[in-house]
Amino acid sequence: MIEGLPGLGLVGKIAVRYLARKLKAEKLAHLYSPHFPYFVVVGKKGGVRLLRGAFYYWKNKVSESDLVLFTGDSQAQTIEGQYEISEQIVDFAAKLHAKTIITVGGYRMEAKGKPKVVAAATNRELLEVALKANASIGPAGNPIVGTAGLILGMAPFKGIGAICLLGETRGYLPDPLAAKSVLEVLQSALSFEVDLSELDAEISKAERMVTRLRKIEEKRALQAEETRKEEDKRVTYIS
Amino acid sequence: MIEGLPGLGLVGKIAVRYLARKLKAEKLAHLYSPHFPYFVVVGKKGGVRLLRGAFYYWKNKVSESDLVLFTGDSQAQTIEGQYEISEQIVDFAAKLHAKTIITVGGYRMEAKGKPKVVAAATNRELLEVALKANASIGPAGNPIVGTAGLILGMAPFKGIGAICLLGETRGYLPDPLAAKSVLEVLQSALSFEVDLSELDAEISKAERMVTRLRKIEEKRALQAEETRKEEDKRVTYIS
Amino acid sequence: MIEGLPGLGLVGKIAVRYLARKLKAEKLAHLYSPHFPYFVVVGKKGGVRLLRGAFYYWKNKVSESDLVLFTGDSQAQTIEGQYEISEQIVDFAAKLHAKTIITVGGYRMEAKGKPKVVAAATNRELLEVALKANASIGPAGNPIVGTAGLILGMAPFKGIGAICLLGETRGYLPDPLAAKSVLEVLQSALSFEVDLSELDAEISKAERMVTRLRKIEEKRALQAEETRKEEDKRVTYIS
Amino acid sequence: MIEGLPGLGLVGKIAVRYLARKLKAEKLAHLYSPHFPYFVVVGKKGGVRLLRGAFYYWKNKVSESDLVLFTGDSQAQTIEGQYEISEQIVDFAAKLHAKTIITVGGYRMEAKGKPKVVAAATNRELLEVALKANASIGPAGNPIVGTAGLILGMAPFKGIGAICLLGETRGYLPDPLAAKSVLEVLQSALSFEVDLSELDAEISKAERMVTRLRKIEEKRALQAEETRKEEDKRVTYIS
Numbered sequence: 001m002i003e004g005l006p007g008l009g010l011v012g013k014i015a016v017r018y019l020a021r022k023l024k025a026e027k028l029a030h031l032y033s034p035h036f037p038y039f040v041v042v043g044k045k046g047g048v049r050l051l052r053g054a055f056y057y058w059k060n061k062v063s064e065s066d067l068v069l070f071t072g073d074s075q076a077q078t079i080e081g082q083y084e085i086s087e088q089i090v091d092f093a094a095k096l097h098a099k100t101i102i103t104v105g106g107y108r109m110e111a112k113g114k115p116k117v118v119a120a121a122t123n124r125e126l127l128e129v130a131l132k133a134n135a136s137i138g139p140a141g142n143p144i145v146g147t148a149g150l151i152l153g154m155a156p157f158k159g160i161g162a163i164c165l166l167g168e169t170r171g172y173l174p175d176p177l178a179a180k181s182v183l184e185v186l187q188s189a190l191s192f193e194v195d196l197s198e199l200d201a202e203i204s205k206a207e208r209m210v211t212r213l214r215k216i217e218e219k220r221a222l223q224a225e226e227t228r229k230e231e232d233k234r235v236t237y238i239s
Numbered sequence: 240m241i242e243g244l245p246g247l248g249l250v251g252k253i254a255v256r257y258l259a260r261k262l263k264a265e266k267l268a269h270l271y272s273p274h275f276p277y278f279v280v281v282g283k284k285g286g287v288r289l290l291r292g293a294f295y296y297w298k299n300k301v302s303e304s305d306l307v308l309f310t311g312d313s314q315a316q317t318i319e320g321q322y323e324i325s326e327q328i329v330d331f332a333a334k335l336h337a338k339t340i341i342t343v344g345g346y347r348m349e350a351k352g353k354p355k356v357v358a359a360a361t362n363r364e365l366l367e368v369a370l371k372a373n374a375s376i377g378p379a380g381n382p383i384v385g386t387a388g389l390i391l392g393m394a395p396f397k398g399i400g401a402i403c404l405l406g407e408t409r410g411y412l413p414d415p416l417a418a419k420s421v422l423e424v425l426q427s428a429l430s431f432e433v434d435l436s437e438l439d440a441e442i443s444k445a446e447r448m449v450t451r452l453r454k455i456e457e458k459r460a461l462q463a464e465e466t467r468k469e470e471d472k473r474v475t476y477i478s
Numbered sequence: 479m480i481e482g483l484p485g486l487g488l489v490g491k492i493a494v495r496y497l498a499r500k501l502k503a504e505k506l507a508h509l510y511s512p513h514f515p516y517f518v519v520v521g522k523k524g525g526v527r528l529l530r531g532a533f534y535y536w537k538n539k540v541s542e543s544d545l546v547l548f549t550g551d552s553q554a555q556t557i558e559g560q561y562e563i564s565e566q567i568v569d570f571a572a573k574l575h576a577k578t579i580i581t582v583g584g585y586r587m588e589a590k591g592k593p594k595v596v597a598a599a600t601n602r603e604l605l606e607v608a609l610k611a612n613a614s615i616g617p618a619g620n621p622i623v624g625t626a627g628l629i630l631g632m633a634p635f636k637g638i639g640a641i642c643l644l645g646e647t648r649g650y651l652p653d654p655l656a657a658k659s660v661l662e663v664l665q666s667a668l669s670f671e672v673d674l675s676e677l678d679a680e681i682s683k684a685e686r687m688v689t690r691l692r693k694i695e696e697k698r699a700l701q702a703e704e705t706r707k708e709e710d711k712r713v714t715y716i717s
Numbered sequence: 718m719i720e721g722l723p724g725l726g727l728v729g730k731i732a733v734r735y736l737a738r739k740l741k742a743e744k745l746a747h748l749y750s751p752h753f754p755y756f757v758v759v760g761k762k763g764g765v766r767l768l769r770g771a772f773y774y775w776k777n778k779v780s781e782s783d784l785v786l787f788t789g790d791s792q793a794q795t796i797e798g799q800y801e802i803s804e805q806i807v808d809f810a811a812k813l814h815a816k817t818i819i820t821v822g823g824y825r826m827e828a829k830g831k832p833k834v835v836a837a838a839t840n841r842e843l844l845e846v847a848l849k850a851n852a853s854i855g856p857a858g859n860p861i862v863g864t865a866g867l868i869l870g871m872a873p874f875k876g877i878g879a880i881c882l883l884g885e886t887r888g889y890l891p892d893p894l895a896a897k898s899v900l901e902v903l904q905s906a907l908s909f910e911v912d913l914s915e916l917d918a919e920i921s922k923a924e925r926m927v928t929r930l931r932k933i934e935e936k937r938a939l940q941a942e943e944t945r946k947e948e949d950k951r952v953t954y955i956s
Contacts, residue, residue: 034322039382040392042359046366046376048383048403050392077318079794083751120759127763137763143756144765153757153767164765273561278621279631281598285605285615287622287642289631316557512800517860518870520837524844524854526861526881528870555796 001068001098002186003089005053005075005147008106009175011167012148014202015104015182016071022194025056025069031088035081036074053085055092065190068096075146086150094158100126101155103148104182106175107138107166115178117185120144121163122156130163133188138166173209176202240307240337241425242328244292244314244386247345248414250406251387253441254343254421255310261433264295264308270327274320275313292324294331304429307335314385325389333397339365340394342387343421345414346377346405354417356424359383360402361395369402372427377405412448415441479546479576480664481567483531483553483625486584487653489645490626492680493582493660494549500672503534503547509566513559514552531563533570543668546574553624564628572636578604579633581626582660584653585616585644593646593656595663598622600634604641611666613643651687654680718785718815719903720806722770722792722864725823726892728884729865731919732821732899733788739911742773742786748805752798753791770802772809782907785813792863803867811875817843818872820865821899823892824855824883832895834902837861838880839873847880850905855883890926893919 002019004012019025031053040048053072060066070089076082093101107118118138119130131137144152148164155162165185167178180199187193241258243251258264270292279287292311299305309328315321332340346357357377358369370376383391387403394401404424406417419438426432480497482490497503509531518526531550538544548567554560571579585596596616597608609615622630626642633640643663645656658677665671719736721729736742748770757765770789777783787806793799810818824835835855836847848854861869865881872879882902884895897916904910 034319036318038318038321038389039384040388042377042379042381042383044379045363046359047363048359048361048388048391050389079755079798080751081318082755120763120765122765124762124764138759140759140761142759144759145756149757149765150755150767152765273558275557277557277560277628278623279598279627281616281618281620281622283618284602285598286602287598287600287627287630289628320557512797516796516799516867517862518866520855520857520859520861522857523841524837525841526837526839526866526869528867559796 001070001089001093001096001100002102002104003070003148003151004104005070005072007075007146007148008108008171009167009169009173009178011106011169011175011178011182012104013071014174014176014179015167015186016069018179018196018199019067019183019186019194020056020058020069020071022198023058023067023069025058025067028055028057028068029092030054031070031072031085031092033076033081033085033088035076035078035085037077041073053089060192063191065192067190067192068093068098082146082150086147086154089147090151090154090158090160093155093160098160101151101160101162102186103151103162103164104186105144105146105148105164105166106169106171106178108171109168110170111168111178115168115175115181117181118166118168119163119185120152121161122152123161126161126163129189130165130185133185135165135185135189173213174206176206240309240328240332240335240340241343242309242340242387242390243343244309244311246314246385246387247347247410248406248408248412248417250345250408250414250417250421251343252310253413253415253418254406254425255308257418257435257438258306258422258425258433259295259297259308259310261437262297262306262308264297264306267294267296267307268331269293270309270311270324270331272315272320272324272327274315274317274324276316280312292328299431302430304431306429307332307337321385321389325386325393328386329390329393329397329399332394332399337399340390340399340401341425342390342401342403343425344383344385344387344403344405345408345410345417347410348407349409350407350417354407354414354420356420357405357407358402358424359391360400361391362400365400365402368428369404369424372424374404374424374428412452413445415445479548479567479571479574479579480582481548481579481626481629482582483548483550485553485624485626486586486649487645487647487651487656489584489647489653489656489660490582491549492652492654492657493645493664494547496657496674496677497545497661497664497672498534498536498547498549500676501536501545501547503536503545506533506535506546507570508532509548509550509563509570511554511559511563511566513554513556513563515555519551531567538670541669543670545668546571546576560624560628564625564632567625568629568632568636568638571633571638576638579629579638579640580664581629581640581642582664583622583624583626583642583644584647584649584656586649587646588648589646589656593653593659595659596644596646597641597663598630599639599641600630601639604639607667608641608643608663611663613663613667616644651691652684654684718787718806718810718813718817719819719821720787720865720868721821722787722789724792724863724865725825725888726884726886726890726895728823728886728892728895728899729821730788731891731893731896732884732903733786735896735913735916736784736900736903736911737773737775737786737788739915740775740784740786742775742784745772745774745785746809747771748787748789748802748809750793750798750802750805752793752795752802754794758790770806777909780908782909784907784909785810785815799863799867803864803871806864807868807871807875807877810872810877815877818868818877818879819903820868820879820881821903822861822863822865822881822883823886823888823895825888826885827887828885828895832885832892832898834898835883835885836880836902837869838878839869840878843878843880846906847882847902850902852882852902852906890930891923893923 004016036051051073119135121127169175169178243255275290290312295308358374360366408414408417482494514529529551534547597613599605647653647656721733753768768790773786836852838844886892886895
């Protein structure tokens with residue numbers, strides 16, 4: 001099972017949603033909860049639905065590793081809700097006899113070049129697989145917040161191994177580049193292949209957005225600078 | 240069933256309360272909950288009561304569409320409370336064999352002229368009825384917050400269709416004008432007739448209130464302007 | 479049953495605690511709850527105890543109206559906790575076959591002279607008794623917040639009449655004067671007699687405290703004024 | 718049983734963790750809860766685990782007072798969680814037939830010289846033992862916040878005596894010096910002996926940290942002073 005809910009840079013959600021679409025995984029079940037935010041979203045044609053999570057199933061025709069994918073609209077809104085939803089996901093994984101749960105998300109870090117992927121796992125074997133697939137070990141003492149983390153904490157109680165893959169991201173905006181790094185590690189670790197080229201369009205779009213925001217920021221800084229100079233002149237004149 | 244709790248511009252509450260009064264609907268049941276604010280309100284003669292919701296019943300003598308109206312003092316105060324109260328209302332509707340639930344409320348928008356009414360629904364047929372009755376479809380991705388939204392999300396699980404009608408309102412003050420727009424769509428969609436003229440008195444009162452507040456605001460702005468000019472003179476004098 | 483938990487000016491707690499002491503009422507039961515603040519208090523001799531409420535019983539030897547008094551360390555800390563504790567108190571009253579519950583507390587109002595007592599009740603007869611005992615009806619629409627209010631809202635569901643007596647208080651400091659007004663109304667309404675003279679010592683003490691705080695406040699205002707004058711001089715000198 | 722969760726100056730956790738290590742107590746049980754913060758921590762080798770509490774058992778080979786030690790990663794995050802976790806600990810102590818529960822922690826106080834240890838207890842005998850072991854009684858009315866306090870409040874309901882030992886600490890930084898004071902009282906009261914010399918290294922480290930922070934603070938203050946002087950000169954020049 002691969003889990004990716006919205007979080008830093010939406011990395012987990014972007015990765016799992018992309019995977020579900022490219023693999024043409026079919027919807028298996030929904031997860032509703034009073035711990036999600038208390039609103040409904042309106043669709044394009046005036047339809048509505050509750051916030052929810054969704055499980056998707058993908059039959060692997062090559063090897064025996066079928067996949068169940070989980071993503072959703074939102075994290076739980078309270079501490080107790082976070083624990084309950086994570087437990088529900090792990091319970092559902094146990095019911096489906098999942099061997100491993102992989103949680104994916106973002107890791108706040110100013111990445112230079114291609115974002116790296118940091119891994120943590122409930123056992124050494126899983127971690128080795130991720131390290132061979134080009135992930136690295138993050139600094140000790142680091143917290144993994146939310147569902148991606150709690151699932152790792154809970155899975156061993158159900159006899160399920162679990163691993164977390166976090167892509168480096170600044171985290172302020174949706175970050176498909178970090179999601180791509182995570183998907184590359186996933187592919188290599190699970191030995192399946194998905195065309196990631198469609199993500200590149202999203203990445204270019206996100207980069208243009210960042211560039212635009214940076215220009216707005218610089219312009220604002222310049223104006224602030226000039227205002228300050230004007231004020232300085234005035235003060236000089238007074239003296 | 241028509242639901243309207245306090246929210247933006249009190250639109251939902253004003254509309255349903257007006258309807259219950261004009262239809263002389265009779266009280267059917269109360270809804271109490273520990274998720275309402277923790278105070279009681281004192282009445283005119285020193286009586287008190289808990290905050291609550293109230294269901295009213297109206298026997299339709301012309302066609303077969305009887306109405307149950309629901310309104311109340313307050314929304315639930317916590318996320319879990321919002322879900323629980325919405326579920327209680329939908330359960331009660333199911334118990335009464337309601338065919339449709341209509342939730343009404345406000346939609347934050349600077350309306351030009353007569354406030355429009357935005358609709359969202361759990362199925363296409365219901366939406367069509369509203370569009371014919373002069374409602375329009377709101378922008379996709381818009382959240383409907385609170386009980387008016389959650390009821391729409393939950394009703395299909397009980398086999399009940401549901402639609403939400405939101406009147407455009409600035410939302411800061413009680414807005415009977417937006418409530419009137421909502422009631423006009425309701426009348427046309429449900430083919431019943433209620434005299435809306437008494438709302439006009441409330442509307443004039445609300446408009447006078449807005450005008451008064453605007454004048455106070457303008458006066459304050461003028462004074463601020465003059466204070467600034469005075470200060471500018473003084474600075475000039477220093478230099 | 480007479481209930482008085484800490485609230486505005488501690489009026490309810492001061493009144494009920496004084497009554498329990500003067501009537502030599504004996505302790506009947508404790509109320510513990512996870513909705514009270516999460517600390518214990520240390521006593522004079524290094525002992526400790528959880529925060530709690532306490533019920534006291536007083537056998538009326540003259541008439542048949544025995545009293546159960548309830549007071550405690552704190553209000554509940556959450557909305558749901560407020561409802562639960564109020565319900566527990568009403569349930570206990572029902573179990574004891576209490577005929578009436580009287581809740582007492584403070585009412586925020588700058589009192590001129592002797593603080594008045596405002597009453598609200600679940601039925602007209604109870605209210606009449608209070609009005610005859612020199613209480614008055616408060617303004618309609620006023621909320622009664624917390625346990626004193628919720629008990630009034632809940633008691634009728636158990637077939638118990640309830641009335642609330644609120645003494646006018648500024649509410650910032652413990653206000654034994656307001657508590658005395660409440661106790662006078664209580665005495666007159668219930669036809670029992672308790673010597674209130676010991677409250678006068680507390681009242682004088684509270685008044686001295688208020689006077690001292692006012693002087694500190696005035697001194698601070700004066701200093702602020704002088705500082706401002708100094709600054710004005712300086713500005714004048716610049717120009 | 719000796720309990721010490723993180724709190725003021727981490728005194729309780731430092732003391733119990735040190736004790737468990739030096740006594741080579743063996744792990745007995747874990748306490749997991751949805752009231753702990755919703756993240757997992759990453760270990761040195763990329764492993765993860767939920768936040769939790771841990772019970773350790775130490776067989777006393779000299780006298781018959783075996784010890785169960787309890788410490789953990791965090792306090793509960795909500796009021797109700799605080800009550801629930803404290804109750805779980807007391808229940809577990811009852812199940813193990815513990816005769817006494819000792820809770821340890823910090824007490825906010827600018828200590829002069831060696832930090833004192835303040836005690837509060839559920840009965841006089843326990844308090845006497847602590848006073849003989851060089852603890853003192855704290856000021857009445859003082860609250861003991863969190864698990865260390867609530868356990869004291871709850872233990873008597875299970876027929877268990879309980880005492881709290883709080884070391885004076887400024888509380889901003891981990892304070893092994895305060896923990897040492899607490900351990901000295903513990904040793905003397907329970908008549909067992911543990912080498913406390915390893916704590917001295919931690920104490921020196923903590924002191925160097927405080928000194929460094931103080932220097933940074935002083936430097937900052939000096940700079941602020943100079944900036945102010947510069948500004949004063951400028952103002953003088955204007956005039």
